[in-house]
Amino acid sequence: MKKQAYNFLKLQAERDKASKQQRGELTQLFPSESDIPEKFRLNSNLDQQRVLIDGQIIPWKGALAEVFSPIYINNGGSLDRKRIGSYPAMTRQAALKALDSARWAFSSGNGTWPSFPLSRRIESIEKFLERLENQKENILRTLLWEIAKPYHELEDEFERTRQYIEQVIKVACQKEEDSLLLKKEKGILGLIHDEPYGIALCLGPYNYPLFETFSLVLPALLAGNVVIIKPPKFGVLFFDFLLEAFQDCFPPGAVNIISGDGKKIIEPLMKSGEVDVLAFIGSAETANRLISLYPRKNRLHSLLGLGAKNAAIVLPDADLDVVVSESVLGALAFNGQRCAALKIFFVHKEIEATFRKRLLDAVSKINLGMPWMERVRITPIVDPERLPYLHELVREALNKGARIGNKNGGRSLESIFVPAVLYQVNSKMRIYWEEQFGPIIPIVSYHDIKEPVTYISNSPFGQQLSIFGTKTKALIELIDLVKNQVSRVNINTKCQRGPDLFPFTGKKDSAHGDFSILNILNYFSSQAVVAARETELSQALFQSLQPPKNLDINQGS
Numbered sequence: 001m002k003k004q005a006y007n008f009l010k011l012q013a014e015r016d017k018a019s020k021q022q023r024g025e026l027t028q029l030f031p032s033e034s035d036i037p038e039k040f041r042l043n044s045n046l047d048q049q050r051v052l053i054d055g056q057i058i059p060w061k062g063a064l065a066e067v068f069s070p071i072y073i074n075n076g077g078s079l080d081r082k083r084i085g086s087y088p089a090m091t092r093q094a095a096l097k098a099l100d101s102a103r104w105a106f107s108s109g110n111g112t113w114p115s116f117p118l119s120r121r122i123e124s125i126e127k128f129l130e131r132l133e134n135q136k137e138n139i140l141r142t143l144l145w146e147i148a149k150p151y152h153e154l155e156d157e158f159e160r161t162r163q164y165i166e167q168v169i170k171v172a173c174q175k176e177e178d179s180l181l182l183k184k185e186k187g188i189l190g191l192i193h194d195e196p197y198g199i200a201l202c203l204g205p206y207n208y209p210l211f212e213t214f215s216l217v218l219p220a221l222l223a224g225n226v227v228i229i230k231p232p233k234f235g236v237l238f239f240d241f242l243l244e245a246f247q248d249c250f251p252p253g254a255v256n257i258i259s260g261d262g263k264k265i266i267e268p269l270m271k272s273g274e275v276d277v278l279a280f281i282g283s284a285e286t287a288n289r290l291i292s293l294y295p296r297k298n299r300l301h302s303l304l305g306l307g308a309k310n311a312a313i314v315l316p317d318a319d320l321d322v323v324v325s326e327s328v329l330g331a332l333a334f335n336g337q338r339c340a341a342l343k344i345f346f347v348h349k350e351i352e353a354t355f356r357k358r359l360l361d362a363v364s365k366i367n368l369g370m371p372w373m374e375r376v377r378i379t380p381i382v383d384p385e386r387l388p389y390l391h392e393l394v395r396e397a398l399n400k401g402a403r404i405g406n407k408n409g410g411r412s413l414e415s416i417f418v419p420a421v422l423y424q425v426n427s428k429m430r431i432y433w434e435e436q437f438g439p440i441i442p443i444v445s446y447h448d449i450k451e452p453v454t455y456i457s458n459s460p461f462g463q464q465l466s467i468f469g470t471k472t473k474a475l476i477e478l479i480d481l482v483k484n485q486v487s488r489v490n491i492n493t494k495c496q497r498g499p500d501l502f503p504f505t506g507k508k509d510s511a512h513g514d515f516s517i518l519n520i521l522n523y524f525s526s527q528a529v530v531a532a533r534e535t536e537l538s539q540a541l542f543q544s545l546q547p548p549k550n551l552d553i554n555q556g557s
């Protein structure tokens with residue numbers, strides 16, 4: 001008995017020592033102030049005390065919301081979360097003022113912005129893109145502190161935003177050109193053109209505060225809508241660098257920015273019934289709550305990017321070199337904080353052990369650290385308050401028989417969470433079903449392809465899927481089984497939104513609408529027709545309404 005107690009104490013002491021050592025190792029990942037390279041230092045806090053409403057940048061005298069970075073500062077071993085600024089915690093009244101301003105700016109489609117011809121709107125947006133470019137360094141440095149995304153990925157996000165908008169402009173021009181063609185069908189002449197809906201409320205997510213917010217806002221504007229932007233909870237401070245650009249490039253009221261607690265400022269807007277388009281990327285729960293508040297449901301147009309639990313199915317003949325490199329990127333890019341991340345792996349039991357060994361090897365080589373470090377993959381989690389949830393998912397799975405394959409996997413310190421490769425996962429565990437949105441890689445070993453196929457069919461999500469295999473026949477059979485359940489099947493590649501010309505949508509609870517360059521404008525405008533019987537008068541009218549390019553081109557007889 002004594003010996004047992006001694007062994008237990010010894011084991012406990014060894015564990016304590018190991019965990020102290022691990023804590024020490026993780027502490028070292030956080031920088032002291034002097035470790036931060038000059039280029040990325042915040043020389044002062046970003047206390048934003050002004051708001052853009054009704055074309056005016058006015059001082060904000062009300063309450064401010066404090067912003068702390070997910071990056072902690074190592075002060076001789078003690079870690080302090082860095083305060084980086086604050087922004088207006090706007091009130092219901094202020095939000096309703098933004099709504100008034102938007103309503104006035106749209107004026108039933110007769111306001112300045114919706115009345116501008118497309119060419120003039122493009123001019124404004126291009127001017128805005130130039131101003132955005134001028135602020136690139138400030139924006140990226142601020143975002144680095146707000147969301148701790150690796151700097152090179154922020155640079156890509158910036159470039160992607162510019163390219164996306166430039167291409168949407170081309171699509172708008174093409175649509176405009178098509179609308180100039182007078183259509184004739186059964187003796188009726190018609191000009192079919194796009195009209196904006198009115199007020200678009202745009203809410204982007206914190207994992208892509210720039211790209212995914214601006215790829216809603218700028219197409220909405222391009223289509224002639226006026227917008228109210230609510231930046232995400234993380235990724236709001238950088239907007240301060242753009243207030244003058246918004247003010248200078250767009251007429252008063254066309255762009256309004258509100259910030260603060262969503263409950264206080266978004267809910268009254270939805271309850272007013274005056275928002276025409278809800279463009280939202282975030283959780284289904286929030287989207288449902290917002291839509292439920294809207295009084296005239298059939299009048300609300302929505303474009304929604306929601307949750308996903310994209311699976312990878314690894315067939316027995318898969319090329320493991322490809323699977324492993326795509327899995328690491330697919331599951332761990334930006335700490336797995338991507339809606340399109342690979343969030344569960346079904347691996348055929350014949351190769352599961354080999355796959356796991358190679359994946360563990362690859363994961364052990366991943367760099368953890370701060371977002372300014374080169375080749376860093378794992379950085380602080382944007383919202384450290386989510387860490388208890390990640391731990392709970394891992395703990396629950398371990399209690400039900402799962403194992404962690406990698407040393408330190410699932411350990412955390414403040415905002416850093418060491419990726420956990422979790423195997424022996426099964427359907428009784430929450431991690432099997434829930435969207436972790438973090439660096440946990442759950443592996444399920446299957447022997448019958450029915451298991452992953454049933455999983456995909458039963459899942460409430462339906463965004464994408466990755467299949468890894470080398471035999472054409474088996475791939476085709478599997479694609480046929482699942483293609484109706486998801487919006488994109490990736491073969492031997494990870495799931496992802498891009499290229500942005502491809503449809504980006506989802507089935508079931510994953511999305512409503514398509515965010516691609518080719519289709520996004522359709523969610524911010526509706527087709528309208530001016531039609532008349534073919535008479536001399538109507539011919540003359542159409543000529544002056546919108547000089548058709550070619551009267552002979554028609555769609556019927």
Ligand code: G3H
Nearest residue numbers: 338339340341496497498
């Ligand atoms: O969070 C949403 C998507 O993951 C964005 O696209 O595939 O380029 O990360 P991505």
